[in-house]
Amino acid sequence: MTLLGWSEHDLGVPGRVLPVVTASDPVLSAASERVDAADPKVTQLAADLVATMRVSPGCLGLAAPQIGVGWHVFCVDVGGHAKARTTHGTFALCNAEVIEATRWEKAREGCMSVPDLTGDVKRATRLVVAGELAGSTEHVVVETDAFEARALQHEIDHCEGLLFLDRVAGAHAVFRRRVYR
């Protein structure tokens, strides 16, 4: 199992679509437990995360706390997003850590767990992250930039019990999400 070409089919179990919890739930404010990436329960969790991400419009990443599980696992897929440059397609990482973060830029982001707000957050646009691929013992280092870097930092924050709200740039950097029809 490798990062490039990874897909949820590599997990070998069907994912379930689970409800996404929202911001007043304490699971989103607690640091997650590190996991054994090869544990079948982690494999199932990764499959569930990808399945839930896939059916959620506009969702480009989902972390375990967002489906109520305090484990250090998340998935992302920013392929095709207009703000993405380097992309690695779909992947689910366990116990991921930021190794290197440079070239910080502010941009607006939202979150399925904070459905009514968006905020301006400064993130590194050059990023190196290390972790284990879910469902394997494979240690991987992901070197990325631009929007995939933002997505990874957002999801790692979830696993540390942080929301983008904890990192907004100022008192006037939070915005009510407007729905235009």
Place this chain on the structure above:
Amino acid sequence: MTLLAVTVIGHDRPGIIADVTAGLADLGINLEDSSMTLLRGHFAMTLVCAGDVPLGQVERALAPLAADGSLLVTVRSVPAEAVSKASGNPYLLTVHGGDRPGIVSAVTRVLADSGGNIIDLTTRLTGDMYLLVAEVDLPVSVDTDALAGRLAATGADLGVRVTLSRQETDLL
């Protein structure tokens, strides 16, 4: 030159700012600092402006805005305040979690007890989640790690997450 503080709050519609500022401009009043937002859908504006016009004349000029009862308009004269230079360090406080009465008072009391001065603050209630973001000037003498600990403990008592972080200022 008299300084005036004007507040306008009420039912939102296009054109309120254009109407208010036209009334002031017609009297030769100069707008200085102002803030406008929507608070749970209500139009809310506060502005400080300067001019050589009697208070009553300004009130009469703005009275038509309030005539149908949809807006509340007040005009007060205020003394000039020296624009204070920040004496401490800039920090950002964020608080979020399940809504309940007393979050703002409890958290801001902890800041006030350390001499922290809030210079900007917004709060939002969305669904059952309450969010507060405040920019705070903290005296240089404050032990910020200890203060962050007290704030986190206060937040834990209320079931909300409190984060205190140094605010960056990039001068270019």
